[in-house]
Amino acid sequence: MSLNSIGYLMKEAGRSLWRNSWMALASVSTVTIALFVLAVFVVVSVNVNHVTAMLESQVEIRVFIKPHVDRRRELALMQEAKTWPGIRKIQFFTKQQAAEALKQEFPDQHTLFQLIQKSNPLFDGYNVYARAPSDIRTIAGHFARQPIVHNVVYQGTVVKRLTRLATVLKWSGWVVEALLGVATLFIIINTIRLAVFARRREIQVMRLVGATNWFIRWPFILEGLTIGLMGAVAADAAVALGYHWVLRQAAVSLPFWPMAGFQVVLLHTTVFTVIGGLVMGALASVVALHRFLRV
Amino acid sequence: MIRLEGVTKRYPNGHQGLVNISMTVHRGEFVFLVGPSGAGKSTLIRLLYGEERPTSGEIVIDQFRLNGMTWRQLPRLRRQLGIVFQDGKLLPTRTVFQNVAFAMEVVGASRKDIHKRVPQVLELVGLARRRDHYPEELSGGEQQRLGIARALVNHPSYILADEPTGNLDPETAAGIMKLFQEINRRGATVVMATHAKDLVNQMQKRVVVIEHGSIVRDDAKGVYAYES
Ligand SMILES: Nc1ncnc2c1ncn2[C@@H]1O[C@H](COP(=O)(O)OP(=O)(O)O)[C@@H](O)[C@H]1O
Ligand SMILES: [Mg+2]
Numbered sequence: 438m439s440l441n442s443i444g445y446l447m448k449e450a451g452r453s454l455w456r457n458s459w460m461a462l463a464s465v466s467t468v469t470i471a472l473f474v475l476a477v478f479v480v481v482s483v484n485v486n487h488v489t490a491m492l493e494s495q496v497e498i499r500v501f502i503k504p505h506v507d508r509r510r511e512l513a514l515m516q517e518a519k520t521w522p523g524i525r526k527i528q529f530f531t532k533q534q535a536a537e538a539l540k541q542e543f544p545d546q547h548t549l550f551q552l553i554q555k556s557n558p559l560f561d562g563y564n565v566y567a568r569a570p571s572d573i574r575t576i577a578g579h580f581a582r583q584p585i586v587h588n589v590v591y592q593g594t595v596v597k598r599l600t601r602l603a604t605v606l607k608w609s610g611w612v613v614e615a616l617l618g619v620a621t622l623f624i625i626i627n628t629i630r631l632a633v634f635a636r637r638r639e640i641q642v643m644r645l646v647g648a649t650n651w652f653i654r655w656p657f658i659l660e661g662l663t664i665g666l667m668g669a670v671a672a673d674a675a676v677a678l679g680y681h682w683v684l685r686q687a688a689v690s691l692p693f694w695p696m697a698g699f700q701v702v703l704l705h706t707t708v709f710t711v712i713g714g715l716v717m718g719a720l721a722s723v724v725a726l727h728r729f730l731r732v
Numbered sequence: 733m734i735r736l737e738g739v740t741k742r743y744p745n746g747h748q749g750l751v752n753i754s755m756t757v758h759r760g761e762f763v764f765l766v767g768p769s770g771a772g773k774s775t776l777i778r779l780l781y782g783e784e785r786p787t788s789g790e791i792v793i794d795q796f797r798l799n800g801m802t803w804r805q806l807p808r809l810r811r812q813l814g815i816v817f818q819d820g821k822l823l824p825t826r827t828v829f830q831n832v833a834f835a836m837e838v839v840g841a842s843r844k845d846i847h848k849r850v851p852q853v854l855e856l857v858g859l860a861r862r863r864d865h866y867p868e869e870l871s872g873g874e875q876q877r878l879g880i881a882r883a884l885v886n887h888p889s890y891i892l893a894d895e896p897t898g899n900l901d902p903e904t905a906a907g908i909m910k911l912f913q914e915i916n917r918r919g920a921t922v923v924m925a926t927h928a929k930d931l932v933n934q935m936q937k938r939v940v941v942i943e944h945g946s947i948v949r950d951d952a953k954g955v956y957a958y959e960s
Contacts, residue, residue, distance in 0.1 A: 442840050638823055639834070645781070645821070646886060647810030648838035650803060 442652065450659035453632045461664060464628040468668025469675070471617040472713055476676040476706040478610035480697075482603060483705050487697035489599040498573060498591040500580045501560040510585055511561055521579060523572030524565060532559040560587055618717060625664055625721035629657050633725065658722040665718025669710040676706050733758055734780065734890070734923070739789030741775050741945075749775035751945040752789070757923060759889070762916045764932050765925040766956050767942035773925035776942070777894045780923065781813050782806050793890070811839060814883030814920070816893040820875050822867040828854065828878055829863040835882045849885060857881045857911060873904035880911060884920075891915060893924040897931070906931060932956040 454461045502511055515529050530538075536553050553559070565580070567573045577589045633640070643653050680702055687696050734757040741749035750772045757763050765773045778784045779791060782798055791798040796809045823831050829850055836846045854860045857877040867875055876896055883891060893912065897905035909931045916922045926932060932939060932955070939954030940947055949957075 441837070441842050445837050638821065642821060642823065642834065642882075643838045645810065645815050646835040646839060646882070647807040647813075649807045652838060652840070 446652075446655045446659060449656035450663060453636065453656060453660055454663060456635060457628065457632050460628045460631055461660075464625050464664045465667045465671065467621050467624045468665055468714055468717060469671040471614070471621040471717075472668050472672035472710040473675050474617055475610070475614050475713055476672050476710050478606065478614065479706045479709050480676065480680055480702055482606055482610065483702050484697045485599060485603045485606060487701075488695055489603065491695045492599065498565040498567065498577050498580070498589060499562060500565060500589050501562040501587045502585055503587045504560065506561070506585045508561075514583060514585060515563060518563070518565070518580070521576065523568050523576055525568045526564075526566040528564040529561075530564065531561050532557050535559040535562070614713075618713075621717055622721050622724070625661055625718060626725045628664065629661055629722050629725035632657060632660060654722070654726050657726055658719060661718035661720075661722030661725075662715055663718070664721075665714030665716070666711070667714075668717075669707075669714030672710050672714075673703070673707050676710075677703055733792075733794065734921070735790075735792045736779075737790040737792075739779065739786045739791060741772075741779060741784060742787045748945050749784075750779070750786075750942075753942075753945075753947055754789075755940060755947060755950065757921060759921055760916070760919065762913070762922045762935070762937040763924070764935070764937060764939045764954075764956075765923065765942060766927070766932060766939060767948075771942045772945040773942055774894055775945075777892050777923070777925055780890075780892055781815055782809055807839075811886060812889050814880075814886070814888035814891045816876075816879050816883045816891065816896045818895040818898040820867070820879035822875060822878055822882075824867055827864050827866055828859055828870070831867065831878060832881050832885050835885050839886060841886075853881045853885045856884070856914075871904075872900050873907060876900060876904075876908055877911065880908070880915075884915065889921060891920050891922045891924075893922065893926075895925055895927065897926065897928050902930070909935065929956040 502514075512529065515527055518524060518527055536550075536557055536559055539553070539559075540550055563580075565576060567576055573591055577591055580586050581589045640653055677699075680699060684696055684699060687694060736753050736755050739753045740751055743749055753772075753776070765776060767773055775784065779786055779798070780793065782801060786799065793809065794812065796805070796812075798809070801809065823834065826834060832850045832853060833846045836849065841849075851860065851863070854863055857880050859874060859877055859881060862870060862874060867878065870878065876899075880896070891912070896912070897908050900908065905928055909928070912922055912924065913935070936953045939949070939951050939956065941949040941954075941957070
């Protein structure tokens, strides 16, 4: 396609949007709403993933050893475990140390400590730190198979639940989004149809003098893309303002809650909304023009 | 060369447009299609520019075989044709210059070529001084000239005209006919459906008479005559 043609096409798309500006505004608004909902889902998902990742990175594995096991065997297993892959750090604790730690954590439970003092029901064990969250399960399995190990505890269940929540969110997000997307498509399709109708004389002349179908289509596709892009920009602006506000509120009222960063969130929402907007715009124009040019 | 071989056109609603038409138009010819209303003249013109497909028979224009033509190939055929209508099909929101330039823009011509070529054609059809007027500010004859200018601007080998003088008074019509003669003299093949009896008779060109969808006469230096 020549430079002349590109200039022509841009001019035509702009002219058409201007002439149909009310309908175009309506389309942009619906695209904005659909993309805003999409962006909210993205924001929530990014945050859930953020919390999950935080928890995973903090997780330590606690390995408890059976009572009456020889101290030497306990230390030997620790030495061996240090050579296993994925282990960043491993700390041995005795049941006396475990009792001390408990006392510090719950200083008011006097009767409990008197009981522990008489016959300590706690276990010796290790605190194990993984290099990466994905290593945790394997390491836990390794320890669990050792004969001297009583049991292994890690925060896997919380992480698992969060992961499941993220999946549910993702799928329900897609379903809602698909419904909104269809509705939005119809509105853009109608806008493009109106634009086609407004330009039917031009189109007739173009066909008579031998303009190619793509040449006739491009202004409308550009128009659809522009509507999609404008919707995306508006949705992103709304999300940026909204999330900024949420972050400020959270900093005051939920200071310990780990919120995903502004830039990370905006990056994600922008990618989703821009791609979503462009795809919807292009799809709508193609559908609106389908059957239209074939003789 | 335009060649029709046993062409029949039946419309989906059952109307018979053309029945078993065969004819050949050579390069440089000037052919009138005459006949009563509803005879099939417009149908024939529409078949030639690919707006309608024949129900049976074969249509060939130069290297283009219209029967199996896809919608992708059609633009290439159309660039060889200049099509003129009774109603001109002008764009009311564009000036005379822009109307003609539009036909060049949409086939990808450069600004430079457009600014060189459009004034030439406007000069040829006698609209050079009207270039910045809008179609509604023109007389009927001028509007028709504008339609012709647009048909000519991309150097077509063939001019197809469907009753181009249908709306015009005899004097204006004569001027338009002279213009077509001039275009033909410059090398374009002209096929024109018309009712302009006196003009056809004056021109001494080939006349093809169509009635009820069939060719009933085809005379080299014919006259406008048919039983109505
Ligand atoms: N688009 C159409 N659909 C159905 N029938 C048509 C159509 N165009 C023309 N016809 C029919 O075909 C016949 C020839 O019409 P037409 O080619 O317009 O004749 P002319 O141009 O000689 O007056 C007429 O009977 C007319 O009713
Ligand atoms: Mg007719």
